[in-house]
Amino acid sequence: METESISYLEKMRQEIDLLLDQYLPGENLYPQVLHKAMRYSVLAGGKRLRPILAKTSYMSFGGQNEKIIDPAACSLEFVHTYSLIHDDLPCMDDDDLRRGIPTLHKKFNEATAVLAGDALHDLAFHLLAGSGSARAVMELALAIGTFGMLGGQMADVEAEGKDVSLEQIRFIHAHKTGALIRASVRIGAILAGTNEANLEELTIYGEKIGLAFQIIDDILDVEGDQKKLGKKVGSDCKNRKATYPGTVGLENAHRDATLLLDEAIAISEEFGLKDNYFRSIARYIGQRES
């Protein structure tokens, strides 16, 4: 990956890590157990892709108020973390390990994991409402509800152990992961007051990188390095999960991901930005190892 992409992503990731710490309730505040649990899961690390996308969109389209975008960007990571916590529960995927450390219900207990997920879900709307934009709130709620992320989650559960078509796998990915990634790009732009034409182009960019991101996630579960990933590889196969390479083969999966990212980059070039960080993000997704 070129140095420019790495340094932008790394600088942003560090900045987001500091913001997340700042916007999470302190663990000395009541109810301490819940706040500790929320912090444990959020601060365990991660690529911070969703907040980075939101901030990149906001700044690329002229947004300048950090008090608006910073809490909004964090809200996207809080939603992402809430979804992982509930996904990992024994009644769902029953995972023991996440980002190289025990999952929340393993470290604390199930009741705390349910409530900490709920609390992060809620904190996300609290912070996003602070932007003053009901439209941004609506955008997030739609992206992660039954017609978005939760619908994809349910489709994923239902597809387990079954043969699925390419159309079905695309539905699962577009909803389970894609909807929140698309919303991250859009919310940054909405808060910056971007015009509708750019917003529509950005939406397509978001859809393409979202699908590519999940295809690569599936590929890494087959080819990846367990140490870098911080979770067991081969778990999709073991859990008989519907995956993109499982449906079209590894070679076609690689090819489709590359194609989607190239198309996303082409769209981003048309905005005529001085610094095209949308390109940096797409390249980063294409080359990530974890």
Add this chain to the structure above:
Amino acid sequence: METESISYLEKMRQEIDLLLDQYLPGENLYPQVLHKAMRYSVLAGGKRLRPILAKTSYMSFGGQNEKIIDPAACSLEFVHTYSLIHDDLPCMDDDDLRRGIPTLHKKFNEATAVLAGDALHDLAFHLLAGSGSARAVMELALAIGTFGMLGGQMADVEAEGKDVSLEQIRFIHAHKTGALIRASVRIGAILAGTNEANLEELTIYGEKIGLAFQIIDDILDVEGDQKKLGKKVGSDCKNRKATYPGTVGLENAHRDATLLLDEAIAISEEFGLKDNYFRSIARYIGQRES
């Protein structure tokens, strides 16, 4: 109870039931299982106190747009139902019966109950954002987060089996149930554009009826009729829950509830409304049997 109070509450409850049905996703829409589960829990009945409070506030202070208040009122019932679904889970209170029928995880399964709760939580913010008021969204998020409902829930879990002081039980009740009831009153008024002085008075009204409501809930768990309640009585005692009568005795609990409701009615009289439905609601709470 006087006829006026009964007829207002009953008329409103019927209206809210229709609205809830209307604002819930149809069970023919994908993901059907999740939508069926959401509808099962919400449409199982209930007093609909929170939406009734929101609509009463809105209309009492001059609000006239049903397209604003109706979805907002429903959002409060959806949040209430989400909290009950997650509360009933095996890892939380492990309840089998709610409103006279099996709890959601018993009727469907645990994974569906977790996701349906999440979906209702989310739908609430979607609908409330449709009012265009980021302030109303913020109000709800704060009321049900770790400094509100979830904090009370955690305190309740932690207090199980322990001797608790009157101060602690008031904290639990004010947060676990009180915060959402207070927010329901406030959100209706905020959407109607009520002035801050009235909003402050309404807040005190909301706090008083909220605490009275929960004290009476605790009393009904001791003295109530299982058939009318639709759930087992004596469960607080069995689960060694912290309750108001358990702390101050039944007689004092009755006295405090009556006093709180009288005070709430006195506050509502000062608004000088032509029809004081806040009084009807307070009287209804004092005389409810389920």
